[in-house]
Amino acid sequence: xxxxxxxxxxxxxxxxxxxxxxxxxxxxxxxxxxxxxxxxxxxxxxxxxxxxxxxxxxxxxxxxxxxxxxxxxxxxxxxxxxxxxxxxxxxxxxxxxxxxxxxxxxxxxxxxxxxxxxxxxxxxxxxxxxxxxxxxxxxxxxxxxxxxxxxxxxxxxxxxxxxxxxxxxxxxxxxxxxxxxxxxxxxxxxxxxxxxxxxxxxxxxxxxxxxxxxxxxxxxxxxxxxxxxxxxxxxxxxxxxxxxxxxxxxxxxxxxxxxxxxxxxxxxxxxxxxxxxxxxxxxxxxxxxxxxxxxxxxxxxxxxxxxxxxxxxxxxxxxxxxxxxxxxxxxxxxxxxxxxxxxxxxxxxxxxxxxxxxxxxxxxxxxxxxxxxxxxxxxxxxxxxxxxxxxxxxxxxxxxxxxxxxxxxxxxxxxxxxxxxxxxxxxxxxxxxxxxxxxxxxxxxxxxxxxxxxxxxxxxxxxxxxxxxxxxxxxxxxxxxxxxxxxxxxxxxxxxxxxxxxxxxxxxxxxxxxxxxxxxxxxxxxxxxxxxxxxxxxxxxxxxxxxxxxxxxxxxxxxxxx
Ligand code: NOJ
Numbered sequence: 179x180x181x182x183x184x185x186x187x188x189x190x191x192x193x194x195x196x197x198x199x200x201x202x203x204x205x206x207x208x209x210x211x212x213x214x215x216x217x218x219x220x221x222x223x224x225x226x227x228x229x230x231x232x233x234x235x236x237x238x239x240x241x242x243x244x245x246x247x248x249x250x251x252x253x254x255x256x257x258x259x260x261x262x263x264x265x266x267x268x269x270x271x272x273x274x275x276x277x278x279x280x281x282x283x284x285x286x287x288x289x290x291x292x293x294x295x296x297x298x299x300x301x302x303x304x305x306x307x308x309x310x311x312x313x314x315x316x317x318x319x320x321x322x323x324x325x326x327x328x329x330x331x332x333x334x335x336x337x338x339x340x341x342x343x344x345x346x347x348x349x350x351x352x353x354x355x356x357x358x359x360x361x362x363x364x365x366x367x368x369x370x371x372x373x374x375x376x377x378x379x380x381x382x383x384x385x386x387x388x389x390x391x392x393x394x395x396x397x398x399x400x401x402x403x404x405x406x407x408x409x410x411x412x413x414x415x416x417x418x419x420x421x422x423x424x425x426x427x428x429x430x431x432x433x434x435x436x437x438x439x440x441x442x443x444x445x446x447x448x449x450x451x452x453x454x455x456x457x458x459x460x461x462x463x464x465x466x467x468x469x470x471x472x473x474x475x476x477x478x479x480x481x482x483x484x485x486x487x488x489x490x491x492x493x494x495x496x497x498x499x500x501x502x503x504x505x506x507x508x509x510x511x512x513x514x515x516x517x518x519x520x521x522x523x524x525x526x527x528x529x530x531x532x533x534x535x536x537x538x539x540x541x542x543x544x545x546x547x548x549x550x551x552x553x554x555x556x557x558x559x560x561x562x563x564x565x566x567x568x569x570x571x572x573x574x575x576x577x578x579x580x581x582x583x584x585x586x587x588x589x590x591x592x593x594x595x596x597x598x599x600x601x602x603x604x605x606x607x608x609x610x611x612x613x614x615x616x617x618x619x620x621x622x623x624x625x626x627x628x629x630x631x632x633x634x635x636x637x638x639x640x641x642x643x644x645x646x647x648x649x650x651x652x653x654x655x656x657x658x659x660x661x662x663x664x665x666x667x668x669x670x671x672x673x674x675x676x677x678x679x680x681x682x683x684x685x686x687x688x689x690x691x692x693x694x695x696x697x698x699x700x701x702x703x704x705x706x707x708x709x710x711x712x713x714x715x716x717x718x719x720x721x722x723x724x725x726x727x728x729x730x731x732x733x734x735x736x737x738x739x740x
Contacts, residue, residue, distance in 0.1 A: 192454035194386070194479055195513045196672030197234035197571045198663055199284065203521050204241045204263050205249060205633060206614040206626075207576055214623075214631030216614065218264035222272040224617070227645065228281055231579055232663030235282035237388050237458075239521060241269070242288075245295050247357040248596055249521075249612070251286075251390060252293035256375045266382075273383050282385035284458070289372050290391040291358040299359050307348050314368055315359045316351035317344075318401070331403045332431060335410060337601035340431075351401075353394060353431055355596040363395045363440060376447050386448075386456035386479070392472065393461035396437045398430035408432070410522050411484050412538065413462035433463045441477040458482060458515065466506035473512035480571060483515050490529060490536030491557045493702040497684035500568065500691075504676075514570035518561055519578050525611045528584035530557035540597070541606025542586040551639070553732065555581045559658060560700050560719040560734035564689060566662045567671045567698045567736060574659075577615050580643040581655035584610040585634070592634060609634055616644040653721045665717055665736070669694050681710060692739065700734035713737035 208220030218241060228236055240250035243258040250260070259265050273283045292299055298314050305311035307319070318329040318341075325347050332340035334354055341349040342356050351360045361368050376387070406429055408414045414429040428434065441457070448455040456479035459472040464485070472481045483503045489495030507514050518526040524542055529535065531554020532547060539546065558581065566572055588609055590598075595607030613634045614626040619641040622630025641647070648654035666672055671694055679690040679697055687703025696716065701707045706728040716736040718724060723733035 191513075191673065192456070192479070193234065193282070194454065194456045194571055196569070196670075197282075198232070198566070198666070198672075199235045199237055199571060199573050200228055200231065200233040201237045201239065201520060201573060201575045203239045203576055203612060205239075206612050208615070208617070209623075209627035209631070212627050212629035212631060213262070214627055214629070214633045215262050216626070217262065218259065218268040218272050222268070222275050225272070225275050225279055225281065228276075229279040231574075231660060232667065233281060233574065235284055235385060236276060237284040237573070238286060240286045240288060244293055245357065247293070248355050249594070251288055252291070252295075252355065252358050253288050254293040254295040255297075256288075257378050270382065277383070283383070284386045284388055284456075285379055285384050286390060287372075287375070287379075287387040287457075288390040289361065289363075290394045291352065291354060291360045294357040294359055302350075302359075303344060307346060310367075312348070314362055314365050316362050316397070316401075317348045318351070320347065320349050330401050331405070332401075333407075334600060335408050336597045337605065351397075353391070355600065360397075361395070363436075369440075369443075373443075373447055376444060380448070380451050380455060384455075385453065386458065388458050388460060389478070390460055392441075392459035392478070392481075393433045393437060393463050394431060395440055396434040398434055400430075402430050404430050408462075409540070411462055411520075412488055413464055413484075428463075428468075433461070433468060438471060438474075438477060441472065445476050445478070456480060466502040467509065469503075470506040470510045470512065473507065474510045475512075480512070480515050482517055482520075482573070484517070486565070487517055487519075487523065487526075488538065490538065491561065491702055492536045493687045493689040493700065494684040495536065496561075496564070496689055496700075496702075497678075497682070500676075504569075514568070515573060516565045516568055516570060517573040517575075518558070518565060519575040519611070520573070521575065521612055522608050523611065525558075525575075525578065525582060525584045526561060527551075527555045527558035527578070527581055528586070530554045530561065531583075539606075541595075541608060541610055542584055543606045544587050544589075546586070546606075548586055549583065551583050554583065555655070556720060556732045557702070559655060560702075560732060562659070563662060563717065563719045563734040563736065564698055564700045566666050567691075567693055567696060569672060569674055569676050569693060571672070575611075577643075579656055579659040580616070580645065580648065582615070582643050583637075583639065585613040585637050586610060587637060588613075588634065594634070613637070613640070616640040618646045619644040658717075658719070661717055669696060669716075671696065681707075695739055697737040697739050698734065699729055699737065701729045701731055704731050706730060709735070709737065712740040714740075 207216045208224045210219035241263040242253045243255035243260045244250045301311040321327040328341035459481040463469040485499040528549040531549030597607035614632045617625030623632045648656035674694045676693040682690040689700040719734045
């Protein structure tokens with residue numbers, strides 16, 4: 179089978195079609211002012227790290243004015259930088275330096291909800307039911323004789339009810355935290371405001387937007403009851419147990435057809451600007467053909483392909499995800515994206531070290547099964563090696579280039595993710611993948627902050643992963659990532675087509691494909707695997723991956739075909 183993502187012609191393909199894009203989580207990348215919280219000047223000062231890593235673009239998670247009840251995904255002003263992170267001038271300086279280094283800047287757009295501290299929500303609270311101010315959000319009367327029951331039974335993705343009552347008796351919808359009221363996308367002011375927000379950042383030179391909860395903006399008009407469950411990244415599970423992939427009925431709050439009109443319109447806004455500006459949808463949508471609708475030619479340019487992430491360390495699952503997503507995208511003429519880690523999931527170096535390496539726990543705590551760090555990292559490096567050879571664009575999450583593990587010993591009192599609180603501790607949440615980066619093993623806070631302050635405590639094991647410990651060390655994870663991006667660029671991987679190789683045997687744990695004259699083999703079989711004779715070794719996930727012509731378990735290689 180040959181899988182042909184479009185566009186295959188690299189001379190005409192836009193920059194993002196095969197870009198390696200690095201996610202910067204501003205709270206945790208680098209802290210210049212010493213308050214223990216990362217900031218924009220900290221990022222600017224460390225941009226050389228990204229240049230040496232060989233990435234094409236950086237995506238900044240939110241740095242806007244925000245009370246930080248959901249780490250900035252609760253925006254109080256879309257045109258202001260939160261003072262914790264700096265100023266607009268700091269943003270301009272970051273973007274300019276990144277441009278000078280050949281790195282484009284993508285910013286996060288959070289259109290599904292605002293913060294409850296946004297001036298609009300404050301106006302809505304101060305206004306009467308039925309007022310234009312309330313119409314920007316989803317206010318409804320309650321059910322029951324005195325309206326004391328919420329308008330429907332929806333729950334918040336973070337746990338607890340999806341509705342909160344205000345003093346005059348009405349309720350407002352919040353699919354996430356109580357401080358994140360959902361906007362009403364049928365309201366013209368909302369539409370006009372976000373056009374303006376897009377232009378504000380496009381005028382400031384951003385290359386594009388990562389669109390948060392892109393599948394959530396439009397709700398079913400009847401707001402019907404729904405008994406399923408929604409988890410971040412993996413999406414919805416139906417209460418009746420029916421497989422949403424076999425029988426697609428979207429949850430009434432997600433993936434409604436009306437969202438596409440919004441993205442067609444935004445596509446036109448971006449087209450007013452030069453330089454192939456782009457949008458990437460964060461949409462937990464299945465099956466793949468539904469997700470592909472977001473990347474039709476007149477909508478967004480990319481959508482995160484979470485199916486690959488969800489499959490975990492399992493050759494058959496990975497192969498299935500590759501086929502599903504590539505054929506669905508091919509049908510709409512869009513290249514694919516790949517991602518293994520982000521700020522919402524347990525880091526892949528730790529997930530892959532669990533007894534079941536396809537398991538995706540909602541956080542890992544001191545009382546949970548602890549991942550095998552060595553096995554996890556070995557597999558993570560192999561999976562990344564395969565990912566970076568696949569056609570399309572790839573997203574890296576800060577720290578994965580250091581082989582960082584999840585922080586699994588965080589005590590309850592330091593946890594800040596609203597999921598932890600709203601689920602009553604049942605879900606530990608995402609703090610474990612958000613711990614500040616280690617730059618220098620011997621420095622306070624491992625070089626994250628000049629004062630040694632760190633908004634989440636860093637595990638002692640981070641010292642072994644610090645940038646200065648890995649710098650120039652053959653075989654280190656950092657040097658592997660640098661080699662991967664350099665060779666990927668040189669061999670033009672990411673731009674071509676792929677085909678499963680003769681030795682591809684997913685049911686036996688071996689994933690193998692060819693692309694641009696390179697044979698990629700990943701061994702998740704648990705046994706040594708005999709490689710085809712005569713191939714030249716280009717790159718291995720660990721130095722001892724190949725021994726006597728056999729590929730060791732939990733490793734992967736790029737080979738030059740004879
Ligand atoms: C998805 C973001 O990635 C996540 O961090 C956030 O909590 C939710 N959207 C709500 O904005």
